[in-house]
Amino acid sequence: MSERADELVLVINSGSSSIKYQLLDPESGVVAASGLVERIGEERGSVEHRADGRRIEHEGPIPDHKAGLRLVFDMFADTGHDLAAAGVRAVGHRVVHGGEIFYEPTLITDDVVAAISELSTLAPLHNPANVTGIESTRELLPGVPQVAVFDTAFFHGLPEAAKTYAIDAKVAAAHGIRKYGFHGTSHEYVAGQVAEFLDRAPDRTNQIIFHLGNGASASAVRGGDPADTTMGLTPLEGLVMGTRGGDLDPGILLHLMRSAGLDADAIDRLLNRNSGIKGLSGVNDFRELQRLIDAGDESARLAYDVYIHRLRRYLGAYLVELGRVDAITFTAGVGENSPAVRADALAGLENFGITVDPARNTAKERGARYISPAGAKVPVLVVPTNEELAIARAASRVVAEHGGRSNSVESGGR
Numbered sequence: 175m176s177e178r179a180d181e182l183v184l185v186i187n188s189g190s191s192s193i194k195y196q197l198l199d200p201e202s203g204v205v206a207a208s209g210l211v212e213r214i215g216e217e218r219g220s221v222e223h224r225a226d227g228r229r230i231e232h233e234g235p236i237p238d239h240k241a242g243l244r245l246v247f248d249m250f251a252d253t254g255h256d257l258a259a260a261g262v263r264a265v266g267h268r269v270v271h272g273g274e275i276f277y278e279p280t281l282i283t284d285d286v287v288a289a290i291s292e293l294s295t296l297a298p299l300h301n302p303a304n305v306t307g308i309e310s311t312r313e314l315l316p317g318v319p320q321v322a323v324f325d326t327a328f329f330h331g332l333p334e335a336a337k338t339y340a341i342d343a344k345v346a347a348a349h350g351i352r353k354y355g356f357h358g359t360s361h362e363y364v365a366g367q368v369a370e371f372l373d374r375a376p377d378r379t380n381q382i383i384f385h386l387g388n389g390a391s392a393s394a395v396r397g398g399d400p401a402d403t404t405m406g407l408t409p410l411e412g413l414v415m416g417t418r419g420g421d422l423d424p425g426i427l428l429h430l431m432r433s434a435g436l437d438a439d440a441i442d443r444l445l446n447r448n449s450g451i452k453g454l455s456g457v458n459d460f461r462e463l464q465r466l467i468d469a470g471d472e473s474a475r476l477a478y479d480v481y482i483h484r485l486r487r488y489l490g491a492y493l494v495e496l497g498r499v500d501a502i503t504f505t506a507g508v509g510e511n512s513p514a515v516r517a518d519a520l521a522g523l524e525n526f527g528i529t530v531d532p533a534r535n536t537a538k539e540r541g542a543r544y545i546s547p548a549g550a551k552v553p554v555l556v557v558p559t560n561e562e563l564a565i566a567r568a569a570s571r572v573v574a575e576h577g578g579r580s581n582s583v584e585s586g587g588r
């Protein structure tokens with residue numbers, strides 16, 4: 175490898191039983207190594223590590239995150255990146271919920287870890303896992319600066335009218351209830367890429383972005399600032415997703431509590447794991463959904479139709495909110511790879527100046543590209559997201575601002 179380890183950033187996305195990671199150059203975006211630890215705490219865990227065109231696998235019990243990261247660091251060493259010895263410039267951690275406290279990439283200190291942990295009441299599925307990942311990495315790479323990059327950060331600046339839920343204001347204030355929004359790292363990165371692609375000043379560009387992966391969200395961005403987004407206090411609100419249903423009448427939950435006797439845990443499982451595409455069709459992966467539709471499965475067809483219907487509802491809302499739209503962009507797994515979703519989401523909108531060119535939409539290209547016809551009033555784009563690169567750049571920037579020190583700086587609520 176030609177790159178020096180101490181110029182690279184390790185990006186870690188730690189889930190409750192998994193760790194996704196990438197070692198990359200924050201300048202060029204070149205990935206030196208990447209991988210995935212899965213089924214931590216279960217009988218058969220696994221690590222899949224890729225570096226220099228090689229793929230190494232490990233199978234066996236992985237009791238906890240620290241054990242998983244130890245295995246990963248051994249694999250790094252085996253593939254020419256001895257992180258503990260050579261050091262890395264920084265570790266960037268994806269953290270799901272920053273609450274009201276964190277809205278910028280933040281150098282991690284003991285106080286920051288404690289505050290992220292306290293925010294677990296707002297994100298019980300995510301923040302504890304993020305904290306475990308952070309603590310394990312700090313123990314294994316002492317002295318390396320670590321930076322938390324929050325999924326909610328970009329949406330901190332949502333207008334009051336967009337982020338306020340119309341419930342008793344005292345209850346909302348007491349419990350931190352407001353729209354926080356998620357996938358912010360992706361929406362912000364893609365918004366920047368779109369402005370660059372269109373060669374427009376970001377602060378004069380209005381855009382609608384659909385981030386359609388396993389989780390899915392849309393955003394309206396006005397002149398580089400967030401105007402609205404579909405996810406809310408939690409990632410449950412908004413679009414239909416792989417296993418989450420997005421918007422619901424809250425009365426459904428009261429009905430289920432009273433009539434079916436469901437408690438908070440049962441409702442949590444229903445809303446987070448057994449709803450959305452999976453709840454309607456039995457599968458959560460979009461490729462499988464498309465195979466079922468092709469085979470004539472009616473529940474899969476309905477799931478797809480509900481998915482598209484919801485996308486179009488928010489498209490309409492955001493067109494009106496923004497008034498003038500300079501780009502509509504699709505990103506993430508489904509957004510980047512499903513021409514059918516893109517075409518169906520925007521079908522019949524010629525009167526609004528919105529059209530998709532069938533040949534461009536189905537072309538086997540990668541990278542940022544137009545899918546609207548040449549000269550269209552509203553450019554429609556596909557732009558690949560790259561949350562790891564955005565996190566690596568943010569981490570690198572924070573380290574530069576703090577002169578490369580690790581634990582000596584108070585974060586002061588940044």
Ligand code: ADP
Nearest residue numbers: 386387388389458459460461506507508511512
């Ligand atoms: P995550 O939210 O986990 O980061 P991704 O952005 O990777 O997820 O998106 C995963 C989704 O993208 C899955 O539903 C997968 O089926 C879908 N996807 C990936 N490739 C394709 C494809 N070629 N056509 C349709 N859907 C795809």
